[in-house]
Amino acid sequence: MFTILKKEEIGPKFWRFLIAAPEIARKHRPGQFVMVLIDENGERIPLTLADSDAEAGTITLVVQEVGKTTMQMGALPEGFRLMSVVGPLGAPTHIEKVGTVVCVGGGAGIAPLLPIARGMKAAGNQVISILGGRTRDLVILRAEMEAASHEVIYTTDDGSFGRKGLVTHALTDLIAERGKPDLVVAIGPAIMMKVVSDLTRQHGIKTLVSLNTIMIDGTGMCGGCRVTVGDEAKFVCVDGPEFDGHAVDFDLMMKRLRTYLPEEQLARERYLRAEHTCQALKGVDHA
């Protein structure tokens, strides 16, 4: 169990993993996540589920190389057996027919958005997706999202694909041109979810965001993932990961995400140094 069956690069430093996890695959609903641990000395990290196949007994994870653990994942071969994959955790997205749903995705956030968009479309909603990234290659899962949506609008910071600008620019224009949608689901970097929520709050459009905070166990035990929603402290792992975007204290959350910045940097540099030495010893050509 937890063997990597297939691994493919779907963008620069973006990997899609197909992992054997029949029990998780059977129970997975859109919006849920898993905790992954590579090996004995690894750390447990939350990763959102991009897809699952109950019959094949597999789950799909999309990982962007950011820190030591995700870089290490990027270097794992097919056939590698992860020490632990736990889930599916968190409350599933409440999927129902509401009318028009706009799915806003940025960066790695597009992966967890995919099963939600698919579910919303299957429930009879009109699904319009707005997907953004710094540059063309970073806008991942385009074909999958096109199949899961009635319409997809792309934005890139550098204008290399779709319209130049941010997802919020596209959302502003969409609201101006076609009126208010019934629901916005925004998943991406914290700052993106914050600005999307600020925008939809002005228009009074219900908005769901999916938070990705620091976690250890993912089952409500440590409280490291706590965020302020409205006036209450909530645990992202068991109360979330989805919350009303208008009630989340994003500023506090973004500060808390920076808790271990120096340690993350140290671990990353140490890993890259070790990798470099390792490659040099093997005489592998980096070019």
Added chain:
Amino acid sequence: MPETFAGLPELPKKDRLKIPRHPMPEQAPAERVRNFSEVALGYTPETAIEEAQRCLQCKEQPCVAGCPVGIDIPAFIDLIRRGDFAGAQAKIKETNTLPAICGRVCPQEDQCEQVCVTGKKFKPVAIGRLERFVADWEMASGEVAMPECAPFSGHKVAIVGSGPAGLTCAAELARMGHKVTIFEALHKAGGVLVYGIPEFRLPKAIVDYEIANLERMGVEIRTSFVVGKTATVHELFHEMGYDAIFLGTGAGLPYFLGIPGENYIGVLSANEFLTRVNLMKAYKFPAADTPVRLGRRVAVIGSGNVAMDCLRCAKRLGAEEVICVYRRTRAESPARAEELERAEEEGIDFRWLSAPLEIFGNEEGFVTGMRIQRMELGEPDSSGRRRPVPIAGSEYEIPIDTVIVAVGQGPNPLVTRTTPGLELNRHGCIVVDKETQMSSIPGVFAGGDIVTGAATVILAMGAGKQAAAAIHQWLGKLERGEVSKPWLASPAVA
């Protein structure tokens, strides 16, 4: 070949009382605060035999009644006196499946040793240390006496949670011939024994050893499996084919204080701090990938055993000032006397009668300080302890880098939320029959902290043992068709 020991002849009672209680050899405080190795080093065979000589072998045997699992204490101590350590270990294992653990973490001073007859005039017999001695002796000898298991009964039992309640229940049921699977949410079995209790108090090798013995008895352990998420209780019964279920999911939900500033970076629950350090080995960072950052000044709020573990871990991780903030006095502290003493020896700064009012932080969100209110003791409250009341105008502020909140844990709701029909009390704990540990759902049993709220390892073990006996009976009824497996209304998805 294990060494053999001659033992000692039985002394007259009055002479036995003249032998002073043997102290536990320990690492010196200055040395041990720089490592995570076990503090208490254990008795030598000679010391153990001499200490065993102190037992009066009295008829009343109050110690046996004082033990939550009813170990035949005088019998195993007498075997130690005779030098028959293997016999002593076998005697303990008749009733206690995890002696190496109990010998270390049981609060003997409130149980067996509290009622010891020798202890009425003199210091009680060091029962806990002797229990630990024989368990360690067996482990070192490499010759493990495995309890005999009855032939397979044809029944499968699921144990949810691999903490002390679940491990004990599993061992008892395996002995009775049932096929047992333990489901554990974390990647390593042991529950609080591995994520909570630090290495210097309970080496993880000992927990691993006890768990390996369970596996040798045929118990299957499924880690990374969250009952309530990966499968529900309903599915365990009707899709995975279990005939009875024991819920020992513990008190895993951390309580916070509800004071301003609790979300600043550097405010951690005791669970988070201890899990990072113990389970994830953050003290080895960057060799282990999980970090923990403390800064120079650490405050731990609360004064129970969990708080002591946090204080002493913080000290070992190199924090310069480690402060315990507790609103009552040392006398009301719920921690074991031994733990308090060790923490004091290790230079912990105890601020008794001090209540935290507010935590301060800087622009970046990091903790910078704390405001503390001085208290005095007033009238007794519902717990019988004198209620701490604020002294007006006594507030003061201290600079601080990390605040660890150790004010208790509640029951983890993952299983209870997804099990329709399970009766809970107002704290969210599972309501059970006191005799059988059976919940409101027939065939579903529960024990340990998920029933009592946060308590001790040995009480959880006692509950696990009691439940095992009741499960065994229930399986008999199931076989005779007197009961049937429950059908839970609507297995919830989440």
